[in-house]
Amino acid sequence: MASRFHSTVFGQLVRAVSGNKVFRYPDEIDPSLWRKAVPSPSSEGENSDSVTKDAGAQDLTATNPIVDDWEDILLHLQNPHNWSAVWKAAISVQMCILNFGVYIASSIYVPGEQNVMLDFGVSETVATLGLSFFTVGYGLGPMLWSPMSEMPQLGRTAIFFWTLFAFILLQMPTGFAVNMPMFLVFRVLTGFCGSPCLATGGGTIVDMFDPANVSYMICIWSSAGVLGPVFGPLIGGFLAPVKGWRWTIWLFTWLCSCVLITMFFFLPETSAANILYKRAKRLRKATGDSRLKSQSEIDAAHHTLRNDLIVLARAFTLTLSEPIVFLMDLYAGLLYGVLFIWFESFPLVFGDIYGFTVQQQGLAYLGILVGTVITLSGFLLWVRYGIVAKFNKPGFKPEMVLPPTFIGSLALPICLFWYGWSAQKSIHWIMPIIGSGIFTIGVVTLFNSLFNYLGISYPVYAASIFAGSALFRACFAASFPLFAPALFHHLGIGPGNSLLGGIAICFIPIPFVFYKYGGKIRHMSKNARHDL
Template sequence: MVADLIRDSPFGHIVRLVTRQKYFQYPEEQDHELWKRYVHEEKSGHMAHHGTTDAPEQQPNELDRAQRNSETSSRTHVGEEHNEASGVRVDPEKGKDKHVIDWYGPEDPQNPRNWSRAKKVFVTFEICFLTFSVYIGSAIYTPGLLDVVQVFGVAQVPATLGLTLYVAGYGLGPIIWSPMSEIPQIGRLWVYIGTLFVFVMFQLPTVYASNFGMLLAFRFLTGFFGSPALATGGATIADMYRPQKQAYGLAIWGVGAVCGPVLGPLVGGFAVQANMTTGKPLHGWQWTIWELMWLSGCCLIFLFFLLPETSSPNILYRRTKRLRKLTGDDRFTCEPELAADNMGPKDIVLMTLVKPITLNFQEPIVFLLNLYIALIYGLLYIWFESFPLVFSEIYGFNLGLEGVAFLGILVGTLIACACLFTWLYFWQEKQFDDNGNIEPEKRLIPAMVGCFAVPICLFWFGWTSRESIHWIVPIIGTSFFGMAAFTLFNAVLPYLSDAYPDSVASVLAGNDLMRSAFGAGFPLFATGMYHQLGIDWASSLLAFLGIAFIPIPFLLYRFGKRIRHKSKNARKDI
């Protein structure tokens, strides 16, 4: 497994390029006869007969004869007007003499869904590590907020832009990066590595920003270049896991995503506090950026040596290129390459820039669920702004201990994860049919439970945050938000992936854009709202918003199938 990981990593690709494929060879490079194993005879026959890999409505007798002959003949003496791979005569008008490369069978080890369990778990951990390393960058900034106010001489609301522009950046980024990762010639790997490299490098001009405008500009740019994992990570999980197991992978990825904003104030808070007590030359806010750079830099090195490509279209495309080079035969092709060849510049622009937005607003299901997730995400960030008011001003916590208060959310997330895994194993897995399909609406059941936890959390937190009540009580209340956010995300993302399987990355990119817009905008008025209304009524106002959106998962569970069947983009066969 380790050798395959290194071979398929960016490091392995570079070694192969420099040594001209002398090291880290693929099986077909060691045995030149293996190309026959990779050719899909039936699809090659279809290409020869009518120019596409799709089967005709009524299969011609010639295809029947060719397929019967293929079982008894090696086709070593096929005429020039016949396709060598299938034995089917090439139609002079519509046919194309192509050898279509595909997985050689259901057990092809290069297919990500056939990887060993250990390899899938390891790659899932890598994606979680990457997601955590970027997500923590938003909240890790907040402990140094007052330091930014003092150093740059700005008010607290403008200083908050360092948080909100970062969130806006990783909301806009997936509009480009996620659909780009679906292009077979590009794939996901180099999108991850290329953008992460820029993300790490841009921390330097951020930490040494000479003025406030420079700080804000690079906070936005780091969020923009760090964004691919936040939307494409879910598509990577779907690459590896079959439908019955995808929810487990998405749940683990979801824990990694929650850990970022939850642990950010803890990690950043102790760094800022230590700087205040020791009087070191760097400002406290600068130490939070250094921590982000160290973490993301370690992640970059780790992934550079061990992260493989998971995009099936890209893996097949690279296999096809290797076979063309080995044999010198330009007839080798694959379905992803054929699809890409039919795409012009206009189609690429539409897919990368327009598709995530149009899907978000043209599809009622996508819009409603993205709006709901965006609201929860926005409530999370606006609610986070109350933590300094509660735990510093009411309970007297210092900056470091204030970060510890966020751990209640993490505990709630882990409890919800354990419950979700139990429900998946004992109930939902049994709902899949023999073809591995399930009605997408059945994915929404966890959301129908978790939606009630949002108002419970906010009412609990708002009315127990007072000196007469021990600080542990509101922290226990925060655990309900962890349960809510986790169950909602792990119901909505699998649902959208199942309902729109051909546009997963674009749908998730639209989801990321909308929720980041809410997450970026809400903190700007949070402090003023809490000061004007008080912790109790401000939290209650957020709770009432949460109540207003409770019907959404119930309505889609009831009417989602009917809406899907009227959609041009959604799946209709289940």
């Protein structure tokens, strides 16, 4: 267990201050351990003379020996897949709470928009930009942070910690903004800095769990992201009218500060490439042999600046060049756009039509919460008996995780028509709330199946793939609320939701097409896995 602290920010800081005398790796304590990991020289057709190094290592005759042997007992224990269930659970909880905290930062602002309009003297549309700009920021951020986290030299832990640290610091000028331009600039910056967990968090889960159990954890992680926007208006509805919009900023800042402290001590590195890279560095230092390298270093030996830029652009290129990724992300974007447009329609429905107070309007989102709990429970049962039971058996294909999307693709338009046309004074308010609850069938089945499908199909680039998905969701979530007032004021609640429902109907064939032809499309891609 103690070895997990080596790669935490706390552990790395202690090692740096102590000159690597505290929190030493086992191979730093006992040199005989690393000797076992160093490849033996080839004796076939060669005369291998032993040369005594400072550390007693042999002179290796092979060029750039690879030291990535996970079967080595010490390296085996460092493999995130072999960590204890306690550590995996602790890291997963951090990812879920952080995912929740950053997503709630977007929607908790909505109930305070009226206060923003009064404080800064801006229109309703301009006040809505506070939501949209933050969303744009957390959509763009993963496109940079996720590919960086896949670089062996950087890894995931440092990016998680320092971006969250910047996210928290930038909340100060955001919460104390003196005018709207200042507020919007820092909303973009905070969204950008708070974004890594929204995509790279999925990559961290893929790092630790075997493919069968990834399905469970991805569901829980992504559901935490859905609950953030749901709880945001609920909490903000009680907080903003009493304390003002600035207190909505301080609330999630405190939450993320608690996560930051926890991450400082208890978030070790999970990137296998980074673990192997650092081990190779230790072996080079111990042996004095500069040829000892990890596989990633050998692969990057002839990389130019152009190659590095290609890596940084990976999230964009994979999203735009892979048909599976592009269409699935487009579907997820539509879902998030509808969810965020409801942030603007709920006050119109439950405030104007049913006469709810601001606090009561927040409670209306509980329909989505209840629907999420019920649907997620059923979905996890399906994962257990429909995916995990078949995963390690011959004939398993990633497309086998898609059947729940068939139900979700139908539930989305049903929800929009139900919600839109039941929102009338002559119909009890419980009916549109039930309609909003049906939305979660689409969210849970489509989101989780999408994440599982992409994670299984593109395991090497999971973080970049999830980053592209986050960008699509952010673009829709940022733009839909801007035209929501015009949409519902000109068309009305029923016709406006019917328009969205019609768009959702156009997307229904996508999961069916990929269920049938996804395997052929994957095998045409050089980035997707072909062994399933």
